[in-house]
Amino acid sequence: MADFGTLCLLMALATAGWAMVASYNGWRIQSGELILSAERAVLATWGLVALAIVALEHLIFTDRFDLEYVASYSNRALPAMYKVAALWAGQSGSILFWVFILCTYSVIVVLLHRRRNRALMPVVVTTLSGVTVFFLLLLCFLARPFVGLSHAPPDGMGMNPQLQNPFMAIHPPCLYLGYVGLTVPFAFAIAALATGKTSDTWFRTTRRFTIVSWFVLGTGILLGGWWAYVELGWGGYWAWDPVENASFIPWLTTTAFLHSVMIEERKKMLRVWNMSLVIMSFLLSILGTFITRSGVISSVHSFTRSDIGPMFAGFLGLCVVVSVGLLLHRLPLLQSEHRLDSFVSRESTFLFNNLLLVGAAFAVLWGTLFPIISEAVRGVKITVGPPFFNEIFVPITFAIMTLSAICPIIAWRRATPHKLLEKIRIPFGAMVAATALMVAFGMRDLYALVSFALSAFVIATTVMEFYWGTRARRRATQERWLAAFWNLLDRNKRRYGGFVVHLGIVLIVIGVTGSSAFKKEASATLGRGEAFSVGRFELRLEEIVSRDTPNHEFLGARLAVLDGGHQVGTLLPGQNFYKAGQDPSSEVDIRSTLREDLYLIMTGFDPQQGRATLKAYINPLVNWIWIGGLVLILGSWFAMLPDLRERRRTAEARLRELQPHAI
Amino acid sequence: MRSDAVPGDRPRGLYARPGRRAAGIARVLAIGSVLALAPVPPAPAAETTPQERAEHALMCFCGCSDLTIRTCSCGTAARVKEDIARRLASGATVDQVIEAYVAQHGEQIRSAPTKQGFNLLAWVVPFAAILAAGGLIVALIRRWQARGAVEGAVVGAGGSASPLANLSSADRKMLERVEREFRRDL
Numbered sequence: 001m002a003d004f005g006t007l008c009l010l011m012a013l014a015t016a017g018w019a020m021v022a023s024y025n026g027w028r029i030q031s032g033e034l035i036l037s038a039e040r041a042v043l044a045t046w047g048l049v050a051l052a053i054v055a056l057e058h059l060i061f062t063d064r065f066d067l068e069y070v071a072s073y074s075n076r077a078l079p080a081m082y083k084v085a086a087l088w089a090g091q092s093g094s095i096l097f098w099v100f101i102l103c104t105y106s107v108i109v110v111l112l113h114r115r116r117n118r119a120l121m122p123v124v125v126t127t128l129s130g131v132t133v134f135f136l137l138l139l140c141f142l143a144r145p146f147v148g149l150s151h152a153p154p155d156g157m158g159m160n161p162q163l164q165n166p167f168m169a170i171h172p173p174c175l176y177l178g179y180v181g182l183t184v185p186f187a188f189a190i191a192a193l194a195t196g197k198t199s200d201t202w203f204r205t206t207r208r209f210t211i212v213s214w215f216v217l218g219t220g221i222l223l224g225g226w227w228a229y230v231e232l233g234w235g236g237y238w239a240w241d242p243v244e245n246a247s248f249i250p251w252l253t254t255t256a257f258l259h260s261v262m263i264e265e266r267k268k269m270l271r272v273w274n275m276s277l278v279i280m281s282f283l284l285s286i287l288g289t290f291i292t293r294s295g296v297i298s299s300v301h302s303f304t305r306s307d308i309g310p311m312f313a314g315f316l317g318l319c320v321v322v323s324v325g326l327l328l329h330r331l332p333l334l335q336s337e338h339r340l341d342s343f344v345s346r347e348s349t350f351l352f353n354n355l356l357l358v359g360a361a362f363a364v365l366w367g368t369l370f371p372i373i374s375e376a377v378r379g380v381k382i383t384v385g386p387p388f389f390n391e392i393f394v395p396i397t398f399a400i401m402t403l404s405a406i407c408p409i410i411a412w413r414r415a416t417p418h419k420l421l422e423k424i425r426i427p428f429g430a431m432v433a434a435t436a437l438m439v440a441f442g443m444r445d446l447y448a449l450v451s452f453a454l455s456a457f458v459i460a461t462t463v464m465e466f467y468w469g470t471r472a473r474r475r476a477t478q479e480r481w482l483a484a485f486w487n488l489l490d491r492n493k494r495r496y497g498g499f500v501v502h503l504g505i506v507l508i509v510i511g512v513t514g515s516s517a518f519k520k521e522a523s524a525t526l527g528r529g530e531a532f533s534v535g536r537f538e539l540r541l542e543e544i545v546s547r548d549t550p551n552h553e554f555l556g557a558r559l560a561v562l563d564g565g566h567q568v569g570t571l572l573p574g575q576n577f578y579k580a581g582q583d584p585s586s587e588v589d590i591r592s593t594l595r596e597d598l599y600l601i602m603t604g605f606d607p608q609q610g611r612a613t614l615k616a617y618i619n620p621l622v623n624w625i626w627i628g629g630l631v632l633i634l635g636s637w638f639a640m641l642p643d644l645r646e647r648r649r650t651a652e653a654r655l656r657e658l659q660p661h662a663i
Numbered sequence: 664m665r666s667d668a669v670p671g672d673r674p675r676g677l678y679a680r681p682g683r684r685a686a687g688i689a690r691v692l693a694i695g696s697v698l699a700l701a702p703v704p705p706a707p708a709a710e711t712t713p714q715e716r717a718e719h720a721l722m723c724f725c726g727c728s729d730l731t732i733r734t735c736s737c738g739t740a741a742r743v744k745e746d747i748a749r750r751l752a753s754g755a756t757v758d759q760v761i762e763a764y765v766a767q768h769g770e771q772i773r774s775a776p777t778k779q780g781f782n783l784l785a786w787v788v789p790f791a792a793i794l795a796a797g798g799l800i801v802a803l804i805r806r807w808q809a810r811g812a813v814e815g816a817v818v819g820a821g822g823s824a825s826p827l828a829n830l831s832s833a834d835r836k837m838l839e840r841v842e843r844e845f846r847r848d849l
Contacts, residue, residue, distance in 0.1 A: 233736055234730055234734050234735060234736050235734070235736070236730075236734055239729050239730055239734070240729075241729045242729075269807075339807050339808075339810050340804055340807040340808045340810075341808070342808065343804055343805075343808060348804055351800050351803075351804065352797070352800065355793065355796050355797055355800055356793070358796075359789065359792065359793035359796065362789060362792055362793075363789035363793075366785070366788055366789050367785065367789075370776065370784075370785045374776070374781065374782070374785075377781060378781055380769075380770050381769075381770070381771050382770045382771060382773065382776050382782065383722050383770075383771050383772070383773060383774060383775075384775065384776060384785060385722055385729065385731060385774035385775055386730075386731060386734075386774065387719060387720070387731070387774050387775040388774075388775035388776065388785065388786075391775070391786075392786070392789055392790075396789075396793070523741075586736075601736055603736050603737075603738070603741070604738065615736050
């Protein structure tokens with residue numbers, strides 16, 4: 001089976017290479033047969049990579065420890081769910097999974113667009129296949145998943161205990177779907193540049209792919225935060241780890257693109273900028289992978305390091321040269337009619353919004369890479385940790401929130417001061433009222449006050465946008481309130497889906513603010529019957545619990561949770577000791593409410609004295625982060641729903657592009 | 664009254680000059696956003712005692728995380744916390760405690776770059792880049808606005824409600840030439 005897997009990968013390399021070459025030559029000499037052959041080769045590549053994955057999973061499930069990958073990332077007692085997840089637990093497996101996702105995207109693009117976008121598709125296929133060839137080269141020669149061992153161990157080393165968590169089984173696929181999805185808009189951008197067809201077809205065609213990538217990348221980041229929160233046992237969810245940053249940076253630039261593309265749609269402006277943002281997002285996703293894989297920057301994500309860093313650096317350099325070269329070559333075609341009617345317009349606020357989002361991405365990238373820069377310039381390696389990022393990122397977030405509150409109420413083209421003041425009155429009043437209320441209730445933390453006040457501003461603006469829109473529709477159509485509200489949303493899915501996403505982001509900001517500014521913690525070493533306090537809670541050790549499972553042994557401490565003398569629940573934090581021999585992993589227990597989380601970790605246990613060392617946190621409002629994530633997902637889904645008006649506009653754009661050929 | 668006045672606006676008092684008033688509001692909003700960028704003093708309520716400040720300023724070197732001593736819950740962090748408490752109790756300042764650890768483990772143990780010398784770049788460059796790009800955007804908006812105003816004036820003089828669409832190619836070329844000359848004279 002291992003030889004079969006290797007053969008599949010080698011054949012996939014050949015078919016992907018053929019797809020790249022045939023598609024490019026088909027486009028150059030306008031040969032329909034070559035182009036068709038390339039498209040079929042894309043389908044064949046997908047099939048071969050899928051077979052390689054089936055082969056690797058078969059080897060994992062049948063405990064073939066004569067294979068290095070299986071022996072390193074699986075063991076006999078590993079539950080079935082994690083045997084599936086073992087595919088992306090190691091370096092070569094995760095690259096194989098990456099290629100599979102890329103091939104799946106390629107197949108979807110070919111099936112959906114080979115007839116609709118004949119002009120762009122050959123170069124799109126060339127680009128997608130080119131990226132596929134690079135990853136297949138890694139798999140066939142540098143990070144081979146089907147390498148055998150001379151002596152098979154009786155059992156495998158098992159999966160990293162921290163990865164044995166349901167969220168971790170979903171988090172990497174989401175991130176990969178997001179990262180890899182950014183290749184599709186990049187491929188269309190390159191095709192538009194190469195063919196010179198730089199009108200709006202390329203971004204209208206790929207917008208759905210971009211939103212999907214943005215959405216799954218965001219979901220992946222949130223799931224990663226959740227995983228860190230429930231698994232890593234330090235009471236937090238985001239540590240500005242280089243690998244976390246690597247996923248966050250392209251998400252920020254894609255967010256900028258999703259906003260600025262609206263200006264291109266309406267005003268035919270910012271064409272070079274939008275093209276640059278799509279290229280930048282893809283390059284940053286490759287840079288992120290480079291950071292993840294090369295180990296060039298130290299990170300907690302050290303599961304998958306190897307020496308493929310130079311290959312990634314080379315590929316990144318090639319992509320930069322090709323895309324920037326094409327962009328410069330086509331600059332004359334991308335000249336747009338840059339005209340603004342007024343400084344106070346939606347267009348202007350979008351420009352500043354882009355500045356802040358790309359500025360935020362740059363700030364995070366700068367902080368992530370600064371240790372390397374410092375080492376290169378001064379020869380001194382330094383750490384750029386959470387305090388730096390918090391200090392840099394918080395003011396930028398405040399500025400973005402200010403714009404999020406103002407932008408929706410400023411009209412396109414030109415806002416009159418009368419209208420602007422009329423519209424801003426209520427949201428601004430809500431912000432002032434919220435601030436006064438917080439001060440009256442004794443809140444003095446400056447960060448929290450500003451953050452909550454701006455959150456109130458954005459929420460009020462967004463709610464008022466829904467209200468104003470419904471009221472206007474009701475007046476125009478005489479519909480009932482509910483019908484007017486629903487029809488308003490149904491006919492403007494992107495706009496109102498976007499507003500729901502804004503609400504989700506604000507809820508996340510509220511959760512982050514509450515859990516950062518008002519966090520409380522306490523720790524103690526307790527014997528049976530002893531207690532310690534954190535905030536208003538008292539925690540009393542009831543008993544030490546131990547359990548045995550085929551995969552691990554669990555040792556934990558059961559504690560009664562008392563609030564004002566009354567027991568409100570029990571918590572059972574502990575540690576898992578894996579039989580495959582890895583370090584123990586902490587298993588936190590959380591009492592979760594909308595107001596706060598009581599988060600409990602057992603950091604140590606003394607078997608001689610029967611005493612457990614415990615650490616407790618109170619994380620206020622932390623659940624609003626996950627609720628905000630759900631709202632964000634809901635809004636994104638709504639914005640992605642099929643929109644007839646959008647389809648018509650896309651069809652019209654394609655027709656416009658085809659007209660010169662008809663002549 | 665300026666040509667960009669909107670029907671229904673009151674032509675006196677607060678809204679006497681809509682364009683200028685709008686630009687004023689825009690500046691206030693832009694300045695507000697920029698002011699929001701000014702770093703707020705980093706004094707979250709959770710890190711106010713000397714012990715907490717020292718824990719916050721040092722990275723844990725347990726090798727299993729990228730967390731500060733304050734947030735890491737491993738045994739190494741617990742030992743460092745006890746050591747910090749001991750040093751502070753014996754009269755050392757927070758800076759002295761941090762320097763002692765830097766002398767022992769190198770610069771890498773600081774959780775953030777110092778705000779002096781080369782390391783100052785880490786703090787300054789992101790904001791400087793954003794402010795410089797912001798200045799560029801303001802300049803671009805003004806330029807594009809001026810271009811729009813010229814076009815609007817020319818089209819407005821022709822009395823056409825729908826600007827360029829109704830122009831003949833000769834008129835369009837003439838307009839473009841006027842616009843080019845105008846830009847050259849700006």
